[in-house]
Amino acid sequence: MATAASSSTTLRGVGAVASAKPRSAAAPVARSARVAAKGSAGSARGRLVARNAVAAKADEATAAAGSKSGGHEVLMFEALREALIEEMKLDPTVCVMGEDVGHYGGSYKVTKGLSDMFGDLRVLDTPIAENSFTGMGVGAAMKGLRPVVEGMNMGFLLLAYNQISNNCGMLHYTSGGQFKIPVVIRGPGGVGRQLGAEHSQRLESYFQSIPGLQMVACSTPYNAKGLFKAAIRSENPVVLFEHVLLYNLKEKIPDEEYICCLEEAEMVRPGEHVTILTYSRMRYHVMQAAKTLVNKGYDPEVIDIRSLKPFDLHTIGNSIKKTHRVLIVEECMRTGGIGASLRSAIIDNFWDYLDAPVMCLSSQDVPTPYAATLEDATVVQPAQIVAAVEQICQ
Amino acid sequence: MAAAALLRRLPASRAPATAFMAARPISDSTASLTIETSVPFTAHLVDPPSRDVTTSPAELMTFFRDMSVMRRMEIAADSLYKAKLIRGFCHLYDGQEAVAVGMEAAITRNDSIITAYRDHCIYLARGGDLVSAFAELMGREAGCSRGKGGSMHFYKKDANFYGGHGIVGAQVPLGCGLAFAQKYKKEDTATFALYGDGAANQGQLFEALNISALWKLPAILVCENNHYGMGTAEWRAAKSPAYYKRGDYVPGLKVDGMDVLAVKQACKFAKDHAVANGPIVLEMDTYRYHGHSMSDPGSTYRTRDEISGVRQERDPIERVRKLIYAYDLATAAELKDMEKEIRKDVDAAIAKAKESSMPDTSELFTNVYKKGFGVESFGPDRKEMRATLP
Numbered sequence: 001m002a003t004a005a006s007s008s009t010t011l012r013g014v015g016a017v018a019s020a021k022p023r024s025a026a027a028p029v030a031r032s033a034r035v036a037a038k039g040s041a042g043s044a045r046g047r048l049v050a051r052n053a054v055a056a057k058a059d060e061a062t063a064a065a066g067s068k069s070g071g072h073e074v075l076m077f078e079a080l081r082e083a084l085i086e087e088m089k090l091d092p093t094v095c096v097m098g099e100d101v102g103h104y105g106g107s108y109k110v111t112k113g114l115s116d117m118f119g120d121l122r123v124l125d126t127p128i129a130e131n132s133f134t135g136m137g138v139g140a141a142m143k144g145l146r147p148v149v150e151g152m153n154m155g156f157l158l159l160a161y162n163q164i165s166n167n168c169g170m171l172h173y174t175s176g177g178q179f180k181i182p183v184v185i186r187g188p189g190g191v192g193r194q195l196g197a198e199h200s201q202r203l204e205s206y207f208q209s210i211p212g213l214q215m216v217a218c219s220t221p222y223n224a225k226g227l228f229k230a231a232i233r234s235e236n237p238v239v240l241f242e243h244v245l246l247y248n249l250k251e252k253i254p255d256e257e258y259i260c261c262l263e264e265a266e267m268v269r270p271g272e273h274v275t276i277l278t279y280s281r282m283r284y285h286v287m288q289a290a291k292t293l294v295n296k297g298y299d300p301e302v303i304d305i306r307s308l309k310p311f312d313l314h315t316i317g318n319s320i321k322k323t324h325r326v327l328i329v330e331e332c333m334r335t336g337g338i339g340a341s342l343r344s345a346i347i348d349n350f351w352d353y354l355d356a357p358v359m360c361l362s363s364q365d366v367p368t369p370y371a372a373t374l375e376d377a378t379v380v381q382p383a384q385i386v387a388a389v390e391q392i393c394q
Numbered sequence: 395m396a397a398a399a400l401l402r403r404l405p406a407s408r409a410p411a412t413a414f415m416a417a418r419p420i421s422d423s424t425a426s427l428t429i430e431t432s433v434p435f436t437a438h439l440v441d442p443p444s445r446d447v448t449t450s451p452a453e454l455m456t457f458f459r460d461m462s463v464m465r466r467m468e469i470a471a472d473s474l475y476k477a478k479l480i481r482g483f484c485h486l487y488d489g490q491e492a493v494a495v496g497m498e499a500a501i502t503r504n505d506s507i508i509t510a511y512r513d514h515c516i517y518l519a520r521g522g523d524l525v526s527a528f529a530e531l532m533g534r535e536a537g538c539s540r541g542k543g544g545s546m547h548f549y550k551k552d553a554n555f556y557g558g559h560g561i562v563g564a565q566v567p568l569g570c571g572l573a574f575a576q577k578y579k580k581e582d583t584a585t586f587a588l589y590g591d592g593a594a595n596q597g598q599l600f601e602a603l604n605i606s607a608l609w610k611l612p613a614i615l616v617c618e619n620n621h622y623g624m625g626t627a628e629w630r631a632a633k634s635p636a637y638y639k640r641g642d643y644v645p646g647l648k649v650d651g652m653d654v655l656a657v658k659q660a661c662k663f664a665k666d667h668a669v670a671n672g673p674i675v676l677e678m679d680t681y682r683y684h685g686h687s688m689s690d691p692g693s694t695y696r697t698r699d700e701i702s703g704v705r706q707e708r709d710p711i712e713r714v715r716k717l718i719y720a721y722d723l724a725t726a727a728e729l730k731d732m733e734k735e736i737r738k739d740v741d742a743a744i745a746k747a748k749e750s751s752m753p754d755t756s757e758l759f760t761n762v763y764k765k766g767f768g769v770e771s772f773g774p775d776r777k778e779m780r781a782t783l784p
Contacts, residue, residue: 093578095578121577121578122578124609126605127601127604127605127608129598129601129602129604129605131567131597131598131601132566132567132570132598132601132602132605133567133601133605134567135564135566135567135568135570135571135598135602136567136568136570136571136574136602136605137571138567138568138571139508139556139567139568139569139570139571139572139574139575140571140572140574140575140578141571142556142568142571142572142575143506143556143571143572143575143576143579144575144579145574145575145578145579162561162564163564163567163568166559166560166561166564167559167564167568171557172761172762172763172764173542173761173762174539174542174543174544174547174549174557174558175539175543175547175549175551175557175558176537176538176539176540176541176542176543176549176761177540177760177761177764178539178549178550178551179549179551179556180764182764211762212762212763214763234765235764235765236763236764236765
C-alpha cells in the first residue's frame with residue numbers, strides 16, 4: 001500500500017497546485033505513507049518523505065500503517081522520543097534543554113534514556129528558570145545550534161513569553177534576515193485530569209499572534225513523530241503543542257523514516273455534509289461524536305487542522321467548498337482562541353461557499369476547575385458536538 | 395612636562411619629546427608601551443589583573459580615532475533626531491565609548507558580543523560602517539537591518555555581533571545561550587553580554603548566571619554602569635549597587651569604564667577567565683552625557699554640573715588625547731585635523747544614507763519566517779491588500 005494511486009508528489013496545502021481529483025468518500029483510505037522519490041522538494045535532506053499523511057476512516061478498527069515492513073506499535077510519548085533520537089543522531093547541533101529532561105528521563109518520558117545516549121551537553125537539565133533557559137535556547141539558535149526547549153507544562157512557558165515573542169519570533173525580522181532561530185519549543189498543555197487551573201492552560205491562544213512563530217499541534221503517535229521531526233528540521237521557530245492526556249495513545253507507525261508537513265492539515269474522515277475542524281485532544285471527542293452522527297445518518301468530514309499557525313486554508317477551503325457547513329471544535333477558550341481566528345479566516349475567505357453560520361465549540365471562559373464534573377463541563381463533550389452538527393445541518 | 399604628571403611611569407627606552415619632533419607624522423609604531431590604568435581594579439572572588447596595560451602608539455591612535463568617530467556619530471544622530479529624520483527611540487552612547495573600543499581591542503571577531511538598545515557604537519566597533527548605521531536609524535533599506543529594526547536592532551552576524559535588543563535584560567539569557575553554543579561547538583571563544591545598571595535588577599540575569607555557572611559557560615556579563623536606569627539613580631533601584639559583586643558565587647571585577655586601557659585589560663582578563671573557568675561579571679563604571687534617550691533631557695535627575703564635571707575629569711577621548719601628547723604620538727594640530735576629517739566622513743555617510751530609499755512595501759512581509767509561506771495578509775477593506783492563498 002506504500003505506492004499511492006495519485007501520481008502527485010507535490011505538497012498539498014500551502015504552495016501546492018490543487019489536486020484535480022476529488023476525494024471520494026466511499027473509497028477506503030488507508031493510512032498510507034506515500035513515499036516520494038529521492039530529492040523530493042519537501043525534505044531538507046532529500047530523504048524519504050511521507051506526504052499527505054492521511055488517517056484511516058474512523059470505521060476501521062485499527063489503522064494499518066502503509067509500511068513495507070509492517071510497522072511497530074508505539075505510545076505517543078515513545079513516538080516523540082523516537083523522533084528526537086533520530087534527529088539527534090542525524091544532526092549533532094540538535095540538543096534538548098528543559099527541566100528534568102536529563103537524568104530524570106523527562107516528566108512524560110519523552111527524553112527517557114537520552115541523557116545516557118547523548119551526554120550532558122546535548123541533553124541538558126535546567127534549573128526551574130523558564131525565562132532564561134528559553135532565552136538561552138534562542139541565543140544558542142542564533143549561533144547555529146538547533147535546540148529543543150521543553151516546557152514541563154506549556155503553562156510554565158508563560159514565564160518565558162517575552163523571550164518567545166520578542167526574541168524567538170521577531171529576531172529574524174528585526175535583524176533583516178541575518179539570524180534564523182530554528183528552535184522547537186514543545187510541551188504538554190490542555191485540560192488534563194483534574195490538574196487544576198494553572199496546569200490546564202491552552203497556550204496556543206496566547207502565542208498565535210506572535211509574528212514569526214509557527215505552531216503545530218500533534219494528536220496521534222504518527223503525526224507526533226512526523227511533526228516533531230519536521231519541526232526540528234525547520235528553519236523557523238516552531239511551537240509543538242502536545243496534550244497531557246494523549247501521551248499513552250497507542251498506534252502502529254512505519255518503521256522507515258517519515259516526516260509530516262508542518263503546514264498541512266490532516267483529513268481524518270472524509271464526508272459530505274459538514275466540515276468539522278479540530279485539533280489535538282478534541283479530535284477524539286469529534287470522532288466519538290462522529291460515530292453517533294453516522295448512526296443518525298450524517299456524513300461529517302473531519303479535519304485535524306494540525307497547523308495552528310499558519311492555517312492550512314487550502315485543505316480547509318476545499319472541504320468547505322464541498323460541504324458548505326463548518327463546525328470548529330477546539331479546546332481553547334471562546335475568547336481569543338484558535339477557533340476565533342479560524343472562524344475569522346474562514347469568513348474572510350470562504351463566505352460565498354457557506355450555507356450556514358460558522359459554528360465554534362470552545363471551552364468555557366473560566367479557569368479550569370478541579371472538581372471532575374465541573375472540569376468535564378469546561379471542555380466540549382461529544383454530545384455537544386452531535387447537537388451542533390444537527391443544528392448546522394438543519 | 396605637564397603630561398608626565400599624569401603618568402606614573404615612563405618607559406625607560408622612550409626619550410622625552412623634543413622640539414624638532416614636531417614635523418614627524420602621526421606615530422603608527424607598534425612598539426610596546428606600558429601604561430598604568432587610572433585606578434586599580436576592585437575584585438570579587440578573584441585576583442584582579444595588573445594595573446599595567448600593554449599597548450602601542452598605533453593602538454592608542456586607533457583608540458582615539460575610533461572613539462572620535464563614535465562620538466561624532468552619536469552627536470550627528472542627535473541632530474538627525476531633532477530634525478525628525480530619526481524617529482521613535484534613540485539611545486545615545488556618547489561618554490561610554492571606552493567600553494566599546496577597549497572591549498574590541500581585547501578580543502577577536504570570533505568572540506561574541508550582545509548588548510541592549512544603546513548599540514550604535516558597538517556595531518561600529520564590530521566593523522559596522524557609518525552608512526548602514528545612519529541608514530538604519532533613518533529607516534532606509536541600506537540599513538544594517540534593512541530599515542526594519544531601527545535604532546534598537548543593529549546586528550552584524552559576520553562579526554558575531556548579536557544586537558541590539560529593546561527589552562531590558564532579555565539579551566542576557568540570549569548571551570548565555572551564545573556562550574553555550576560556543577562551548578558546545580568547542581570554539582574556545584567567549585561571549586560578552588552587556589547590560590546596564592537598570593537591567594542588573596532583572597531576575598532573568600540571575601537565572602542565566604546560575605545556569606552559566608552550573609554549566610561552566612564562557613559568558614562574561616558586563617554591566618555598563620552609567621549610574622542611571624533612565625531617570626532612576628542606581629542607589630534608588632539597587633539595594634546593592636556593587637554590581638560586580640552581585641554574581642555572588644561568580645567572580646567579578648570593577649573597572650573604570652572611562653579608561654579605555656583599563657577596559658581592554660579587564661576584558662582580556664575576563665575572556666581568559668571565562669574560557670577556562672566559567673562566567674565572570676565585569677562592572678564598567680561609565681557615564682552617558684545624553685539622557686537615557688532622545689526623549690529624555692537627562693537633566694531632571696542629575697545636575698548639569700555633574701555632567702560637565704564628568705566631561706572635564708573623565709572623558710575617555712580626552713584621556714587618550716593626553717596620553718598621545720604625553721608620549722608625543724601626534725600634535726594637537728594633527729589630532730584636530732583627524733577630528734575634522736572624521737566629521738567630514740560622518741557628514742558624507744549621512745548624506746549617502748539619506749540617498750537610500752525607504753524599503754519597498756513588499757519588504758513588510760519578508761523575513762517574517764525563514765521559510766516563508768507566500769501568504770500576504772491584507773487589510774479588511776480589500777482595497778489595498780488582499781489575502782492571497784497559495
